Amino acid sequence: MRILKWRVNVCHWTTRLGQYLNLNCQMFKLTMLSLCYNAFMSPNIILETAMEPVFWIVDHFARYMGPILMGLVLTFSSAGVIIFYLIMIPRYLVYGWHWFLPHFIFGNLLLINVIFNYTMGYLTDPGHPPQIVPEVVSICKRCIAPKPPRAHHCSVCKRCVLRMDHHCPWLNNCVGFYNHRYFFLYMVYMMCGCLYGCFMFYPLFYENFYVGKEVVFHGALYPLNMAYNYWVSKKKSYTLIAVSNGTSIKLTPPPPPTLNLTWTDHLYHHSVIFVFFLGSGCVLALGLLSLWHARLISHAETSIEVHINKNERKRLAKLGQKFVNPYDYGFKRNWQLFLGLTEGRTFWRHILLPSRHKPSGNGLQWETTTFTVDSNFDGVRIL
Numbered sequence: 426m427r428i429l430k431w432r433v434n435v436c437h438w439t440t441r442l443g444q445y446l447n448l449n450c451q452m453f454k455l456t457m458l459s460l461c462y463n464a465f466m467s468p469n470i471i472l473e474t475a476m477e478p479v480f481w482i483v484d485h486f487a488r489y490m491g492p493i494l495m496g497l498v499l500t501f502s503s504a505g506v507i508i509f510y511l512i513m514i515p516r517y518l519v520y521g522w523h524w525f526l527p528h529f530i531f532g533n534l535l536l537i538n539v540i541f542n543y544t545m546g547y548l549t550d551p552g553h554p555p556q557i558v559p560e561v562v563s564i565c566k567r568c569i570a571p572k573p574p575r576a577h578h579c580s581v582c583k584r585c586v587l588r589m590d591h592h593c594p595w596l597n598n599c600v601g602f603y604n605h606r607y608f609f610l611y612m613v614y615m616m617c618g619c620l621y622g623c624f625m626f627y628p629l630f631y632e633n634f635y636v637g638k639e640v641v642f643h644g645a646l647y648p649l650n651m652a653y654n655y656w657v658s659k660k661k662s663y664t665l666i667a668v669s670n671g672t673s674i675k676l677t678p679p680p681p682p683t684l685n686l687t688w689t690d691h692l693y694h695h696s697v698i699f700v701f702f703l704g705s706g707c708v709l710a711l712g713l714l715s716l717w718h719a720r721l722i723s724h725a726e727t728s729i730e731v732h733i734n735k736n737e738r739k740r741l742a743k744l745g746q747k748f749v750n751p752y753d754y755g756f757k758r759n760w761q762l763f764l765g766l767t768e769g770r771t772f773w774r775h776i777l778l779p780s781r782h783k784p785s786g787n788g789l790q791w792e793t794t795t796f797t798v799d800s801n802f803d804g805v806r807i808l
């Protein structure tokens with residue numbers, strides 16, 4: 426009876442302890458949740474908060490990184506162009522003028538477009554909202570000023586930018602309403618120029634890079650080729666020679682003859698390899714970036730809006746509604762407006778050749794699929 430009583434006491438004590446711990450745990454959880462509770466809390470806000478240190482670094486150091494990265498772009502581009510000219514022009518001239526002239530015109534057209542669009546992208550102001558904005562959608566908390574549709578605050582420039590896409594450290598400028606076309610065309614022409622350069626350089630690169638090596642794995646599989654050549658050289662380092670008495674001996678083959686190469690030969694050799702690798706890297710990086718921006722332009726979105734619209738799409742999908750981008754006028758119209766091919770402008774004259782024409786509109790008021798901008802009326806009209 427005594428044992429039974431003790432057990433009951435123990436059970437009673439442990440139950441109370443359990444209840445006490447459980448209550449305290451719940452209290453602690455409730456306190457923590459009440460401290461962090463926000464009706465607008467979402468995974469995106471948590472992610473943004475976690476990324477704050479990265480944003481801080483970008484905000485404080487991007488302005489110093491801009492001139493450095495711009496210097497790198499100019500240095501490597503100039504080096505690539507100079508090497509290409511010095512090596513390829515004498516080679517082209519050997520084939521005669523009928524071969525040289527078309528390549529000279531095409532290559533220089535690409536080069537002029539690259540230089541023009543990069544310079545204009547850097548020099549052109551992306552556009553900032555004035556003091557009085559005809560159509561206000563929100564107030565910028567940092568500028569304490571009204572914001573027109575599609576404008577966003579750049580934390581590097583510390584200003585609001587009209588139809589902001591992103592702050593480009595390679596251009597050391599914000600990409601917005603007035604210079605977005607220059608930025609995009611620079612990427613496309615640079616990629617085309619690098620592709621053309623790599624294509625023309627490939628036979629020369631092949632001679633210099635694969636010289637004296639057995640080529641089994643081409644192109645991007647080159648590391649496998651290095652391993653294969655290493656394995657073959659190891660295997661060839663000994664030659665088995667059968668001797669008449671039935672035994673065999675190992676002989677090391679004589680070393681390959683050394684070439685009397687001057688420093689200019691070495692420079693030429695390394696320049697060819699350098700330009701090809703630089704060009705192919707640019708083709709890959711700028712190709713992917715151009716495709717991404719082309720997709721955004723086709724859907725009339727900027728790099729910022731694509732994230733906003735994605736969240737809005739998810740939010741409305743939960744409510745059983747479909748999100749429609751109000752600035753999406755269809756593939757053809759989106760490209761026409763982006764490239765400024767309105768008012769009789771043509772692709773041949775205004776895109777394939779350098780042109781300083783401004784984009785359509787003023788960047789402050791935007792026609793939507795529901796509203797249209799009326800220049801005679803200070804505001805927008807419902808369609």
Ligand SMILES: [Zn+2]
Pocket residue numbers: 565566567568569577578579583584585
């Ligand atoms: Zn602002």
Ligand SMILES: [Zn+2]
Pocket residue numbers: 579580581582583591592593598599600
């Ligand atoms: Zn900026």
